[in-house]
Amino acid sequence: xxxxxxxxxxxxxxxxxxxxxxxxxxxxxxxxxxxxxxxxxxxxxxxxxxxxxxxxxxxxxxxxxxxxxxxxxxxxxxxxxxxxxxxxxxxxxxxxxxxxxxxxxxxxxxxxxxxxxxxxxxxxxxxxxxxxxxxxxxxxxxxxxxxxxxxxxxxxxxxxxxxxxxxxxxxxxxxxxxxxxxxxxxxxxxxxxxxxxxxxxxxxxxxxxxxxxxxxxxxxxxxxxxxxxxxxxxxxxxxxxxxxxxxxxxxxxxxxxxxxxxxxxxxxxxxxxxxxxxxxxxxxxxxxxxxxxxxxxxxxxxxxxxxxxxxxxxxxxxxxxxxxxxxxxxxxxxxxxxxxxxxxxxxxxxxxxxxxxxxxxxxxxxxxxxxxxxxxxxxxxxxxxxxxxxxxxxxxxxxxxxxxxxxxxxxxxxxxxxxxxxxxxxxxxxxxxxxxxxxxxxxxxxxxxxxxxxxxxxxxxxxxxxxxxxxxxxxx
Ligand code: ATP
Numbered sequence: 281x282x283x284x285x286x287x288x289x290x291x292x293x294x295x296x297x298x299x300x301x302x303x304x305x306x307x308x309x310x311x312x313x314x315x316x317x318x319x320x321x322x323x324x325x326x327x328x329x330x331x332x333x334x335x336x337x338x339x340x341x342x343x344x345x346x347x348x349x350x351x352x353x354x355x356x357x358x359x360x361x362x363x364x365x366x367x368x369x370x371x372x373x374x375x376x377x378x379x380x381x382x383x384x385x386x387x388x389x390x391x392x393x394x395x396x397x398x399x400x401x402x403x404x405x406x407x408x409x410x411x412x413x414x415x416x417x418x419x420x421x422x423x424x425x426x427x428x429x430x431x432x433x434x435x436x437x438x439x440x441x442x443x444x445x446x447x448x449x450x451x452x453x454x455x456x457x458x459x460x461x462x463x464x465x466x467x468x469x470x471x472x473x474x475x476x477x478x479x480x481x482x483x484x485x486x487x488x489x490x491x492x493x494x495x496x497x498x499x500x501x502x503x504x505x506x507x508x509x510x511x512x513x514x515x516x517x518x519x520x521x522x523x524x525x526x527x528x529x530x531x532x533x534x535x536x537x538x539x540x541x542x543x544x545x546x547x548x549x550x551x552x553x554x555x556x557x558x559x560x561x562x563x564x565x566x567x568x569x570x571x572x573x574x575x576x577x578x579x580x581x582x583x584x585x586x587x588x589x590x591x592x593x594x595x596x597x598x599x600x601x602x603x604x605x606x607x608x609x610x611x612x613x614x615x616x617x618x619x620x621x622x623x624x625x626x627x628x629x630x631x632x633x634x635x636x637x638x639x640x641x642x643x644x645x646x647x648x649x650x651x652x653x654x655x656x657x658x659x660x661x662x663x664x665x666x667x668x669x670x671x672x673x674x675x676x677x678x679x680x681x682x683x684x685x686x687x688x689x690x691x692x693x694x695x696x697x698x699x700x701x702x703x704x705x706x707x708x709x710x711x712x713x714x715x716x717x718x719x720x721x722x723x724x725x726x727x728x729x730x731x732x733x734x735x736x737x738x739x740x741x742x743x744x745x746x747x748x749x750x751x752x753x754x755x756x
Contacts, residue, residue, distance in 0.1 A: 341480030
């Protein structure tokens, strides 16, 4: 992991967030190469699951939704972790991580100590115990509109102190009335940053259906940011408080759920193969640990250096979601005229965890001479690098610039004229550029360039006139 984190910073994939201000714990910025890798992943996913299909439609919904959405979906009540605190060092932990277990299938956080007895605090090592678990909602809150409840609360608090000091009974009564108003104002303006992209796809179900005139089965896909006030973020971009998801809600008739589940299960493996992820395992989530409405859930786990952890998920959610949001059945079968709430299969992919797994799979420092990212060419930030053999020979620079500009019309290409050719290869291998093109002295006469393959390190002479077609074929 250290090697990946350091490479990411050095080469511009991922930087620590707000670094000039001392950072903001566990926030990360995607740099010039990181954003290319991320966009390549998202575009590939959108291409595969939206553009290349007839039965999946896209959506890009607002991040902040009416708070009633989160009440109806159960997030206000249940989207929480159990928080415990070491009585000695006051470090806070997710209870589940220390062997406490959820024992209520509805997802409520009634907890009991797992059988492993007393635990020493992983932070300070003492065993004087932890506070009893408290429910901690993971949704980020903010207020909408020209209102500033926190500031109002602060002024009220100052007024209260003053009235206490002056033994001003009348003042105190007024403050208590204002506190009531303030709470009312808070309840009216409180909104949440979405903790998942999924809910908008349920809430917009009727709009998508009516505007597209689709019939079951069909899906809605969305890529976007989600926010969770995680208790224990960490492991680089694996668990952050702000992250991106790629999700599909696939709407079906109840009788089709098993077939559809198996189909999407296979699709998730095919996707992993497409992007070069090999170490993915299935974990069939047992009944007690599944959400109460799910008849089947699979966690797709990856062998990260810090352990086997969830990469993606696949859940059969029954008709739980559409029933939450629609009082009346939102779908009418065109043949039978039967009205009902469609059932849902939900495959979900984390973008940031995908990036981490892709980098871990691609990283290769087995050869002492070089570090290589064996990225699939579809994911590589740059597909091609173009160099003049020597930077101080204007005729070589001019020839190479022409090749560079021409290729840039069709490919993501980078230019490098620093150092010697060996250093440039090293530099491109480290960021996963599949092909390097060098314009040398012979190029001036034979109108050809040397193309070097990142993985095999083999070099081939290719006519400049044939270069775009040659590279197109290699990269596809
Ligand atoms: P975990 O058990 O690791 O907290 P989860 O089961 O809560 O994950 P889901 O709610 O199923 O996760 O979210 C779908 C996907 O979103 C996950 O498979 C993961 O790839 C990604 N994801 C969830 N939480 C985070 C996070 N805090 N940081 C980065 N990615 C995340």
